[in-house]
Amino acid sequence: MNKIEFQSDFKSLGTDINIQIVLENKEEQIRAKNNADKIRELFSVKEKVFSRFDPESELSRLNRNLGIFQKCSSDIVYLAGRALFYNKISGGLYDPRVIEILEHMGYDKDFKTKDFSKINLPPVFSAFKKELSDDLKIDNNKVFFGRRMDFSGIAKGYIVDQAAEFLQGQGWKNFLVDAGGDMRLFGKNQAGEDWKIAIEGIPEEKLMLSLSDRGVATSGISRKKWKIQEKRFHHLVNPKKPNEFSYELRTVSVIAKNTEEADGRAKTLVLMGKEKGLEFAKKNKIAAIFLDYKGNVSLSPPSKEYILEKK
Numbered sequence: 161m162n163k164i165e166f167q168s169d170f171k172s173l174g175t176d177i178n179i180q181i182v183l184e185n186k187e188e189q190i191r192a193k194n195n196a197d198k199i200r201e202l203f204s205v206k207e208k209v210f211s212r213f214d215p216e217s218e219l220s221r222l223n224r225n226l227g228i229f230q231k232c233s234s235d236i237v238y239l240a241g242r243a244l245f246y247n248k249i250s251g252g253l254y255d256p257r258v259i260e261i262l263e264h265m266g267y268d269k270d271f272k273t274k275d276f277s278k279i280n281l282p283p284v285f286s287a288f289k290k291e292l293s294d295d296l297k298i299d300n301n302k303v304f305f306g307r308r309m310d311f312s313g314i315a316k317g318y319i320v321d322q323a324a325e326f327l328q329g330q331g332w333k334n335f336l337v338d339a340g341g342d343m344r345l346f347g348k349n350q351a352g353e354d355w356k357i358a359i360e361g362i363p364e365e366k367l368m369l370s371l372s373d374r375g376v377a378t379s380g381i382s383r384k385k386w387k388i389q390e391k392r393f394h395h396l397v398n399p400k401k402p403n404e405f406s407y408e409l410r411t412v413s414v415i416a417k418n419t420e421e422a423d424g425r426a427k428t429l430v431l432m433g434k435e436k437g438l439e440f441a442k443k444n445k446i447a448a449i450f451l452d453y454k455g456n457v458s459l460s461p462p463s464k465e466y467i468l469e470k471k
Contacts (some may be wrong), residue, residue, distance in 0.1 A: 162448060163182050163183060163334075163350050163352070164182070164183040164184075164186060164188075164189070164388075165180060165181070165182055165183065165195070165350040165400065166181045166183055166187065166188075166189055166192040166196070166356045167179065167181075167182070167366065168193070168197075168199075169354060170195035170199070170200050170203075171201055171460065172200070172203035172207055172339075173203065173206060173207055173211075173316055173319070173340075175316075175339055175340030175381075176339075177200075177203060177335075177339050177340075178336075178340065179196050179199060179323070179325070179335070179336070179337055179338075180335060180336045180338075180346070180349075181195070181332055181334070181335040182334035182348065182349065183195070187295075187439070188434055191330075193299065194377075195326070195327060195330050195332070198326065198361065199327070199337070200321060200328060202323055202326065202456070203204070203319060203323070204313070204321070206235065206304060206319045206436045208237050209233060209236065210235070210311055210312060210315040210319075211238075212259060212310045212424065217234075218232065218233060219236070219260055219309070219310070219311070221327050221370060222236065222303065222305055222309070223259075223305065223308040223309065225305075226305050226306060227304075227305075227306060228302065228304065229297070229299055229302040229304045229375055230303060230304075231301055231302055232302065232303050233303065234301070235318075236311075237301060237314060237380040238304060238318070239271060239296050239301050239311040239314060239318060240296055240298050240309075240311070241298060241341075242258045242314055242318075242420065243292070243294060243296065243309070243311055243314065243410065244292060244293060244298075245424075245425075245426075246314065246428060247292045248426040249295075249428070249444075250428040250431070250432075252291075252292070252399060252400060252429070253399065253400065253431040253432060254424065254426050254428050255288065255292055255399040256292075256310050256311055256313070257288055257295060257307050257308070257309060257399070258310070258397040258402070259308050259309065259310035260307065260308060261285050261399075262396050262397060263283070264282045264283065265279075265282045266279035266282070266433060278446065279292075281374065284403055285402035285403055286402070287399060287400055287401070287402060288399055289290075290306070292322055294306060294440070295307045296309060300416070301467060311447075313423070313424065314423050314424045315391050316342050316376050316419075316423060316425070317339070317375065317418070317419035317420035317421070317423030318337050318419075318420040319339070320337050320338075320342055320343065320375070320419040321340050321344055321375065321419050321420050322342070323337045324337050324344035324346065324419075325418070327334060327346075328346065332346075333346065333347045334346065334348050335347065335461075336346030336348070337357055341360055341377070341378045342375075342376070342377040342378070342419050342422070343357065343375065343376050343377075343419060343423040344374075344375045344419045345357070345371050345372060345373070345374055345375075345459050346372065346373055347372060347373070348372065350443060353369055353370075353410070354370040354372045355370070355371050355372060356369070356370060356468060357369040357370075357371055358366055358412075358447075359378065359411070359412055359413050359449060359451070360378055360380070360411055361380075361411055361451050362449075362451055362457060366449040366457070367412075367449070367457060367467060367468075368467075368468040369415070369466050369467065369468060370466060371415065371466055372448070374415050374416065374417065374420070374466075375416050375417065375418040375419030375420070375421035376413060376414065376422055376448075377413070377414055377416075377419055377423040377424060377426045377461075378411050378412070378413040378414075378416045378441075379396070379411065379412055379413075379414075379426035379427040379429075379430050380396075380410050380411030380412065380430060381396055381407065381409075381410065381411075381430070392405060392407070396427065396431060398431050399411060406431075406433060407432065407450055407453055408428055408433055408452055408453065409434055409450060409451065409452050409453070410435055410451045410452060411430075411450075411451045412426045412429040412437065412448055412450050412451070412452050413429045413448065413449045413451075414426040414429065414446060414448050414449075414450070414460075415447040415448075415463060416446075416447070425446055425448070426448070429441060429446070429448055429450070430439075434450055434452055434458065438450060438460060441460035441462075442460050442461060445461075445462050446460060446462060447460060447462040447463040447466060448460040448462075448463055449458060449463050
């Protein structure tokens with residue numbers, strides 16, 4: 161017998177947010193709604209911390225005062241540390257300093273409202289000469305920005321995790337939080353089974369995931385790409401080769417213990433490319449699913465345990 165499912169939908173971080181909570185009875189609906197409202201507030205508060213498009217956000221304030229240690233929230237301290245971690249394990253491919261390049265390419269406003277047709281062709285970019293650790297430093301509750309930073313590559317997954325942890329703290333055992341395809345899933349779905357998740361760009365009859373107590377995130381170039389004078393650009397900038405934009409991979413999806421980790425690793429794997437990304441995922445036991453622009457799907461060995469077997 162299927163249980164009752166509560167759903168809440170809203171927009172934040174420039175994407176659609178969906179919360180699903182499996183209820184034991186109808187009497188839990190009011191509590192579920194109150195908790196969903198709290199999560200909506202949480203997303204709004206965190207967006208005020210991390211948004212690079214809001215001049216009043218904490219990140220924007222930090223970006224206006226370079227070269228000094230500044231007091232900041234625990235959110236910024238945490239993600240600054242994680243940015244340094246992903247930068248290290250990726251050999252420098254993950255780099256929050258690419259905000260400068262993105263803005264020169266015209267991506268200085270929310271993508272859905274930006275008109276790229278009037279942008280001049282951007283200049284030729286140089287790779288960063290300094291290590292990220294020279295430009296991003298942490299001292300207790302202070303951070304040092306030597307150059308402007310953007311943590312959006314991992315912030316969404318982090319906020320999803322915060323929302324999921326809130327629901328756990330409220331006693332919910334079966335739920336999912338989905339922010340534009342970046343998800344955290346716990347327990348079982350309405351039918352009492354693991355959550356069934358499709359991957360963007362892959363037909364459901366070809367592949368679906370079966371997940372519980374995991375985070376999943378998809379990174380790719382299918383949504384945020386544009387042209388300036390017939391030259392193609394996308395938002396996943398390779399800081400090692402900032403003037404080259406690969407179109408080999410459409411998306412990479414990663415399953416991990418939480419959404420922030422899945423988010424950070426997925427972006428890194430896209431920038432590595434299919435061959436090196438698969439090799440890296442195998443070596444580091446990352447559950448990753450690669451979709452190239454020819455429609456081919458490649459699986460790292462750890463991802464196979466999450467593939468829903470067809471009956």
